[in-house]
Amino acid sequence: MSTDDDFRPKLGRIRSAGGRAAKRYMAKLYVRMEKAKPGAFARRADGRFTGARIGRGAGVAAAFVNRSHPFAKFRARRVAVKIRSVRLGKNGLPKARAHLKYIQRDGAERDGTPGKLYGPDRDVVDGAAFLEEGKTDRHQFRIILSPEEAGELEDLNRFTRDVMASAERDLGTRLDWVAVNHYDTDHPHVHVVLRGRADDGKDLVIARNYITHGFRARAEERATLELGPRRDLDIAGARMREATKERFTSIDRELQALSADGLVRLSEPKTVYDRFRSKLFMARLRTLEQMQLARRDRDGWRLSPAMEATLREAGRRGDIIRSMEQVVGERLSLQNVQDYSGEAAPTRLVGRVIGSGAADDAHDRRFLALEGTGGNQWHAEVNLAPGAMPSAGAIVELSKAEGAPRKSDVTIAAIAERHGGVYSGDLHADADPKSSADYRLTHKRRLEALRRAGIVERDPDGSWRIPADYLARAAEFERGQAGAQVRVLSWVSLEQLPEARARTFLDEALEKRGNVDTVASGFGDDVKKAMAARRRWLMAEGLASEEGGRFVIDRKRLALMEREALVAEGARLSKQSGKSFGQAVEGERVAGIYRQSVDLPAGRFAIVEKSKEFTLVPWRAALEARAGMEISGVMRRGGVTWEFGKTRGGPAI
Template identity: 40%
Template sequence: MSGEDDFIPRLGKPRALGARSKSYLSRVLRSAILAGGGRLPGPKPASRFTGQRIGRGAGVARTLRSGRDLRAGYRSRRVVVKVSTPRLSGRGLAAARAHLAYVQRDGVTRDGAPGLLYGPDTDQADGRAFLDRARKGKDVRQFRFIVSAEDGAEYEHLKSLTRRLMAQVERDLGTRLDWVAVDHHNTGHPHTHIIVRGRDDQGKDLIIAKDYITRGLRERASELVTLDLGPRTDHDIRMRLIREVEQERLTSLDRGLIAAVDEEGLVSPGHWDSLQQTARAGRLQTLRRLGLAEEVAPSRWRLADGVEETLRRMGERGDIQRTLYRALAEGGVERAPADLAEFDPNAPGQRPLVGRVVRRGLGDEQRDRHYLVVDGVDGRAHYVDLGRGSATERVAEGAVVRVSRRSTDARPVDRSVAAVAEVNEGRYSASLHRALDKEAAQGFIQAHERRLEGLRRAGAGPERQDDGSWNIPEDHVERAAAHEAKRARDTPVVVEVLSPLEVEVQAGRDGATWLDRELVSATPEPLRDAGFGRSVRQALDQRRRWLIAEGLARQEETRVVLRAGFLARLERRELEAAVNTIAQERNRVFVETRSGEKIEGVYRRAVALGSGKMALIEKSREFTLVPWRPVLDGQEGKLVSGVMRRSAISWTLGRTRGGPVIE
């Protein structure tokens, strides 16, 4: 070249291949780089500390993750591992005891027998001794694993698999573990509950890397099951994918599609495996039918916002329906499909649910979420999410209960504390409260101090000083409300036992019952003439006839007139009958406790009366019955004292004035 055609090229910087580059060549190069597993050019993203690799097993988890071949892993047997690490402080040990009893409950084996606790070297482990070791060792936490192999039904027994898995875990973590386990065969997938102490073999806190908990444990279990049963065949994979295509719940196909969404928010059914590609295409059609996906171009789909949470919720609703069907069938209760519902305490205009308890169960074993099936007076059967099991008192089947929404608002005592602190430079004490409100009773002020102590233990703001006064933050009411909101997430409902007796028993009970209170109530529960509502209507008619026969009511033409004071007379008759029975059993004299009197003695047990629970308190030669409170649960045989104030008692454990107060 010469003359005007000569030129000197000036080379610029290479054009970016990132998401903002729109040229066809850039998109081709970007796709090629990503397909080859490379990284796009540009600044290296800043690493951030996640804590995933702190603890035992971190190196093993990284090795397992990096060394896993994609196609070999595709044929590995699937194992689901759920992990929880509850703390044992406070009531944690009592909750651990309840959890251990629950996993050993009846009906979890193939023949319906109770679960059998075993360990690394024994087929009959001692659960009490296991928890005693945790208590004496002052364990901070406990590890709970639920290991469920997709093909677990192929095993005649799961003990061998569990022991080999835990032996491998010990090698990976470099320490011996103190663990017990129970096998369950009461679901579609047999699974094992493994409970591990939070101490290593040197007595130190056991800290397991998050990487190992989330990935390593599952990989080790999958290796063992694959070794035992062999890799999955094409037929195994095909049948699983076919089942997932039409399911109305979150599946592995959905997780794969969500992970494959590109920077434009689109996903393609394409996959290196033809079975997966066909299944993904079918799954996208199902998601379109459910309104969760739309095809914006050939083989280019856009998933709906929140598709993962929506599918998970749909699966939970399906599980709830199956739980209701199973519980009602086992309880001999027949209800139409239209009369099965989930109780939503936060629904606008939602009334408290009144009904009888059909079944209590564990809805989510990993998060310790329990449920009640309640046959309501509205003629419908309801699934009630109780939240954490340790926070709700056990209720007998057949008992009549009222279920209502747990409040998320600050309590009146919180506002009272804030008012006292506002005029005292952020300080609160009994004397400051009394100076501001001279008519405040001692018990009223003590209720404020108990509330502050509860908030302090929960880390919700107030600080107790050496002189017994409290430092109250300016946003005390807001912090108290946040604390109540947190409690509502853990336990969304309040369950009030209206009567521990079935309505059929109440109809002829010689004592005050819930049916009697309904008869005199200014706002009785609306009863549907169907289901349990019809049963209550019939029981009320029987109760009226019984009261007439006992001379506590009279018939006037078409209505029944109740005699004045009949409830008090019934309560007295039932109390006297219970007192006579206990006096003969315990060889002690009954002493009635009146309002304002001090109570001191050993708490023996709860006594169920038609009018409610009573607590049996004994001294050397006498006993008394006083209203029972949930805080007495688990205190049998302990010395308690308190002061009777109307129908409520503030209890103190032990004889010392400084003993812990419970209410």
């Protein structure tokens, strides 16, 4: 006879069932807490649940932890990963098409050709078909994989496929994606566009902690598997080289964590790693001392409050010079390089485009390299759509974008004003008990961005010191982030303008309607000579005269010549394409497929094509997202009112 007692296991989470009396007591306690201090229980719940683990991959991401060895986090091959979830909405398809066009930009491949789309099992993918399949998706993910040793990887295509296959296993669904490799920057990298749809037809929701840690861990895993782990000697050498960088580094972040009110006290090293770390910190502190960002103190080292902002600005300037060097080459003049987002930049700047390149791949932003009339070379970040960038030789006018503080800035300033210039999450919760933890987190992230710009300071207790002029400085920060506003004065080079049979920006300057400040060298001197040549040509053609000391241009005759020049260009394109050219008439409908644009002294024009004929109409940037699509509109004075329609195919001119 068995002495064992029979039992029936009940599967589930181990916990105490509790008693009804205990539950009633806790419920009453929470009610009293809420009455005593409104929002106290809500904050307790916020701290307990953040939503970081909602979505696919949450459990896998939680398993990615550092090993115990001090160099463990440095042993793996490093891969920088940026991920954005982009809501498509009703009008998201044109934006998605523009992004796909952006990442397939000219010069992206090793041989200088445009980037080529590939997928999980194909080396060539039709981007239009990919977008068509995902046109009803709620969102898409845009991912950048940037291995530190990308040049040593044998095949970036295979690396990307391995990373995405690992992600498929982690997320438990097949992933539909396309990718492009970019070799036109300092660090080769990969752009991946991932559809926001799982294989069960539902929205693909990826846990926040997998987005933060999972993709990077899998990418580093694949890179380490192919190249092998980094040796301790290599890691130590890389860290010591980092100590001399004139930019914000991970060592600076460690020093900030060690500091108390800006004072760093280095403890006596006890282990071999501690001795290396102490030597590393001393090397970095000496570099900061040379940059006047740290000084020796009786009790240690005193860090400058402006250290992070200054180092980030120095790093940005270094990035600007490298990116300018890529597009300008030997013509780059280091002492004359200026950043148009800087506070000292003029509100209006006229310059000649000498190149363009990628400024922020994560947000599809590009930059223009300009030669200004004042002799400087300018780097200007712009928010122009793919296909809207003026080519080298074009003349543009830059102006500062309008900037205003965000709604979160107004909230932060209001709370800080009531608490002696201090903001914190707790103060925010007291001011607005209904605010969620995620909502307050967006304010913290905003302050982190402004802290890196040197606008606010964070205290050790997690609170923030907000300056009295916070809103004005936040608005200035927004202006710098918005990019420059661009007005193209001439889509063609300056050399084509003196005898152009169309109105040009030189005419406005000659009539004193525009003001072009120049110097006697470089582009400024070229503008002066072009204005003199334009004046002589207009006088010789009888298109201008001197009246009472004023230079007057016959605009009617010049407009007639401009129309004749447009007809001549249409005849040239007709001969090239074999299709007849028809002029657009004001008040009549223009319809066809937008093929491409053509640059003339009179401006940029769009080629709108039918089966047997085409026409030329004034171009707009919005057309670039609809290349190859059927469009229609009504010709008005100076432009076309467009109505965009369905996609069609066909040969291009």
